[in-house]
Amino acid sequence: MNCEEATKLMDGYLDGELDPITSQTIEQHLRDCPNCEQKYMANRALVNAIGSAIPYYKAPAGLRERIQCSLREEIADRPARAVPRLLVTRKQPEPRTTLFGTPWNWLSLGGLGLAAAIIFAAIIFSNLAPMLRRPGADQFLATQLIASHVRSLMVNHLTDVASSDQHTVKPWLDAKLDFAPPVVDLASEGFPLIGGRLDYLDNRTVAALIYQRRKHFINVFVWPGEAAARPALAMSHQGYQLLHWADPDFNYWAVSDVSASDLQTFKQQFEAQRSHH
Amino acid sequence: MAAPLKVDYAFDTEDLESSAKIVKFAILKKHQQQDAAQEHEVASFEETMLPHMDAAHNLAKWLLRNEEDAQDVVQEAYLRAFKSFSGFHGSNGRAWLLTIVRNTSYTLLKKNRAVDLTTTFDEEIHTAGYESVSPAAILEHSENAELIKEAMDALPMEFREILALRHQEGLSYKEIAEIAQIPPGTVMSRLSRARAELKEYLAARIGKDK
Numbered sequence: 410m411n412c413e414e415a416t417k418l419m420d421g422y423l424d425g426e427l428d429p430i431t432s433q434t435i436e437q438h439l440r441d442c443p444n445c446e447q448k449y450m451a452n453r454a455l456v457n458a459i460g461s462a463i464p465y466y467k468a469p470a471g472l473r474e475r476i477q478c479s480l481r482e483e484i485a486d487r488p489a490r491a492v493p494r495l496l497v498t499r500k501q502p503e504p505r506t507t508l509f510g511t512p513w514n515w516l517s518l519g520g521l522g523l524a525a526a527i528i529f530a531a532i533i534f535s536n537l538a539p540m541l542r543r544p545g546a547d548q549f550l551a552t553q554l555i556a557s558h559v560r561s562l563m564v565n566h567l568t569d570v571a572s573s574d575q576h577t578v579k580p581w582l583d584a585k586l587d588f589a590p591p592v593v594d595l596a597s598e599g600f601p602l603i604g605g606r607l608d609y610l611d612n613r614t615v616a617a618l619i620y621q622r623r624k625h626f627i628n629v630f631v632w633p634g635e636a637a638a639r640p641a642l643a644m645s646h647q648g649y650q651l652l653h654w655a656d657p658d659f660n661y662w663a664v665s666d667v668s669a670s671d672l673q674t675f676k677q678q679f680e681a682q683r684s685h686h
Numbered sequence: 687m688a689a690p691l692k693v694d695y696a697f698d699t700e701d702l703e704s705s706a707k708i709v710k711f712a713i714l715k716k717h718q719q720q721d722a723a724q725e726h727e728v729a730s731f732e733e734t735m736l737p738h739m740d741a742a743h744n745l746a747k748w749l750l751r752n753e754e755d756a757q758d759v760v761q762e763a764y765l766r767a768f769k770s771f772s773g774f775h776g777s778n779g780r781a782w783l784l785t786i787v788r789n790t791s792y793t794l795l796k797k798n799r800a801v802d803l804t805t806t807f808d809e810e811i812h813t814a815g816y817e818s819v820s821p822a823a824i825l826e827h828s829e830n831a832e833l834i835k836e837a838m839d840a841l842p843m844e845f846r847e848i849l850a851l852r853h854q855e856g857l858s859y860k861e862i863a864e865i866a867q868i869p870p871g872t873v874m875s876r877l878s879r880a881r882a883e884l885k886e887y888l889a890a891r892i893g894k895d896k
């Protein structure tokens with residue numbers, strides 16, 4: 410091995426990345442050639458010194474949370490990919506019911522005649538009625554709704570369309586959805602509109618309307634479905650207030666950390682404004 | 687006969703609602719199981735990959751030389767890694783993540799049409815006239831982190847990359863070849879050039895200050 414070859418392989422030797430035979434050849438050369446040996450020693454000291462002096466940029470505080478948040482957002486968004494299918498193909502009914510199906514839909518989709526359907530429903534009810542006394546579906550739905558509400562605040566994704574003008578928010582939502590959710594102006598009632606967003610619950614695209622009450626936000630999730638009006642249902646869950654109501658066209662779930670009475674007021678104003686249209 | 691009674695009973699809206707609730711209950715239970723499976727997937731990913739967050743950030747910062755971009759790239763890289771995590775069966779999570787960080791960084795730079803990718807180190811400017819600075823003199827200054835940082839930042843991207851991977855992560859030539867997507871035989875020569883140019887930059891700076 411000559412000096413030129415030795416110089417070329419020096420970094421590999423330094424890093425311990427040469428095969429044993431080449432390593433031995435270099436070692437032999439370094440023993441025989443003081444010039445190369447001196448160069449090697451100087452190079453090694455310098456490389457080690459510089460190498461350990463390169464500043465290491467540790468991840469700053471908050472990056473972990475940011476990553477974790479985006480991973481959970483990714484998971485939460487997954488059903489969204491199934492949504493276009495739901496939006497486009499309405500020709501044949503869903504093979505199974507969804508959370509959003511009305512009882513009538515569910516029963517008729519099962520391929521049963523109306524009378525049989527009613528009997529079937531009655532049998533289910535009489536057999537399983539005691540189960541219904543337990544906190545059930547609404548509690549689970551509440552958990553989902555709260556998760557959506559929290560996520561919208563956490564990942565800085567409160568609105569897809571940010572506007573206090575109902576005439577901006579409503580057309581935007583109408584264009585994105587297969588239904589036309591009501592959007593009302595409640596600014597003079599102390600609940601200014603912040604904007605709208607698409608959200609996903611149970612593989613279903615729903616409209617989320619965002620209103621503000623002082624420094625708090627109210628997410629109102631809206632989707633069509635309820636055949637008949639049902640009494641409002643108020644819940645408190647995980648420190649959040651939830652209020653559910655329905656009118657002949659839509660289901661509503663309002664979620665917020667405002668007080669229960671504020672949320673009631675909100676609902677009353679919302680319904681009052683809605684009935685004007 | 688009991689059935690007609692039940693039919694009457696069932697016309698009550700509340701009853702229909704109740705039966706629907708049972709269905710809702712069953713569906714929500716299923717979704718909860720799906721949620722649990724997804725949460726498990728995230729947890730297992732985080733356990734494997736989050737320990738390499740410093741390495742990911744360090745590499746991204748050296749490549750991009752900008753804190754905000756580095757954080758964006760790391761977040762994006764984690765998301766990409768998560769999406770293809772089911773296809774990852776290797777044992778070297780760090781090298782795998784760093785490959786993604788590196789690719790994401792290059793994508794960002796290309797998008798910003800950064801000149802950095804084509805910049806080549808101008809040896810004449812950096813080395814002319816400083817032959818007199820001895821290795822010992824450079825060694826004296828080699829613990830000056832501020833100066834080393836300046837020298838690193840002045841190097842082309844491919845050199846910053848290989849120096850970070852070798853000296854800060856202590857990766858083998860084979861791992862470096864995979865991450866930097868170069869033939870294994872090229873790693874040694876590139877590393878050698880990167881070190882030489884780092885030394886030359888330092889020599890130039892020290893010579894100028896004298």
Ligand SMILES: [Zn+2]
Nearest residue numbers: 411412442445
């Ligand atoms: Zn020699």
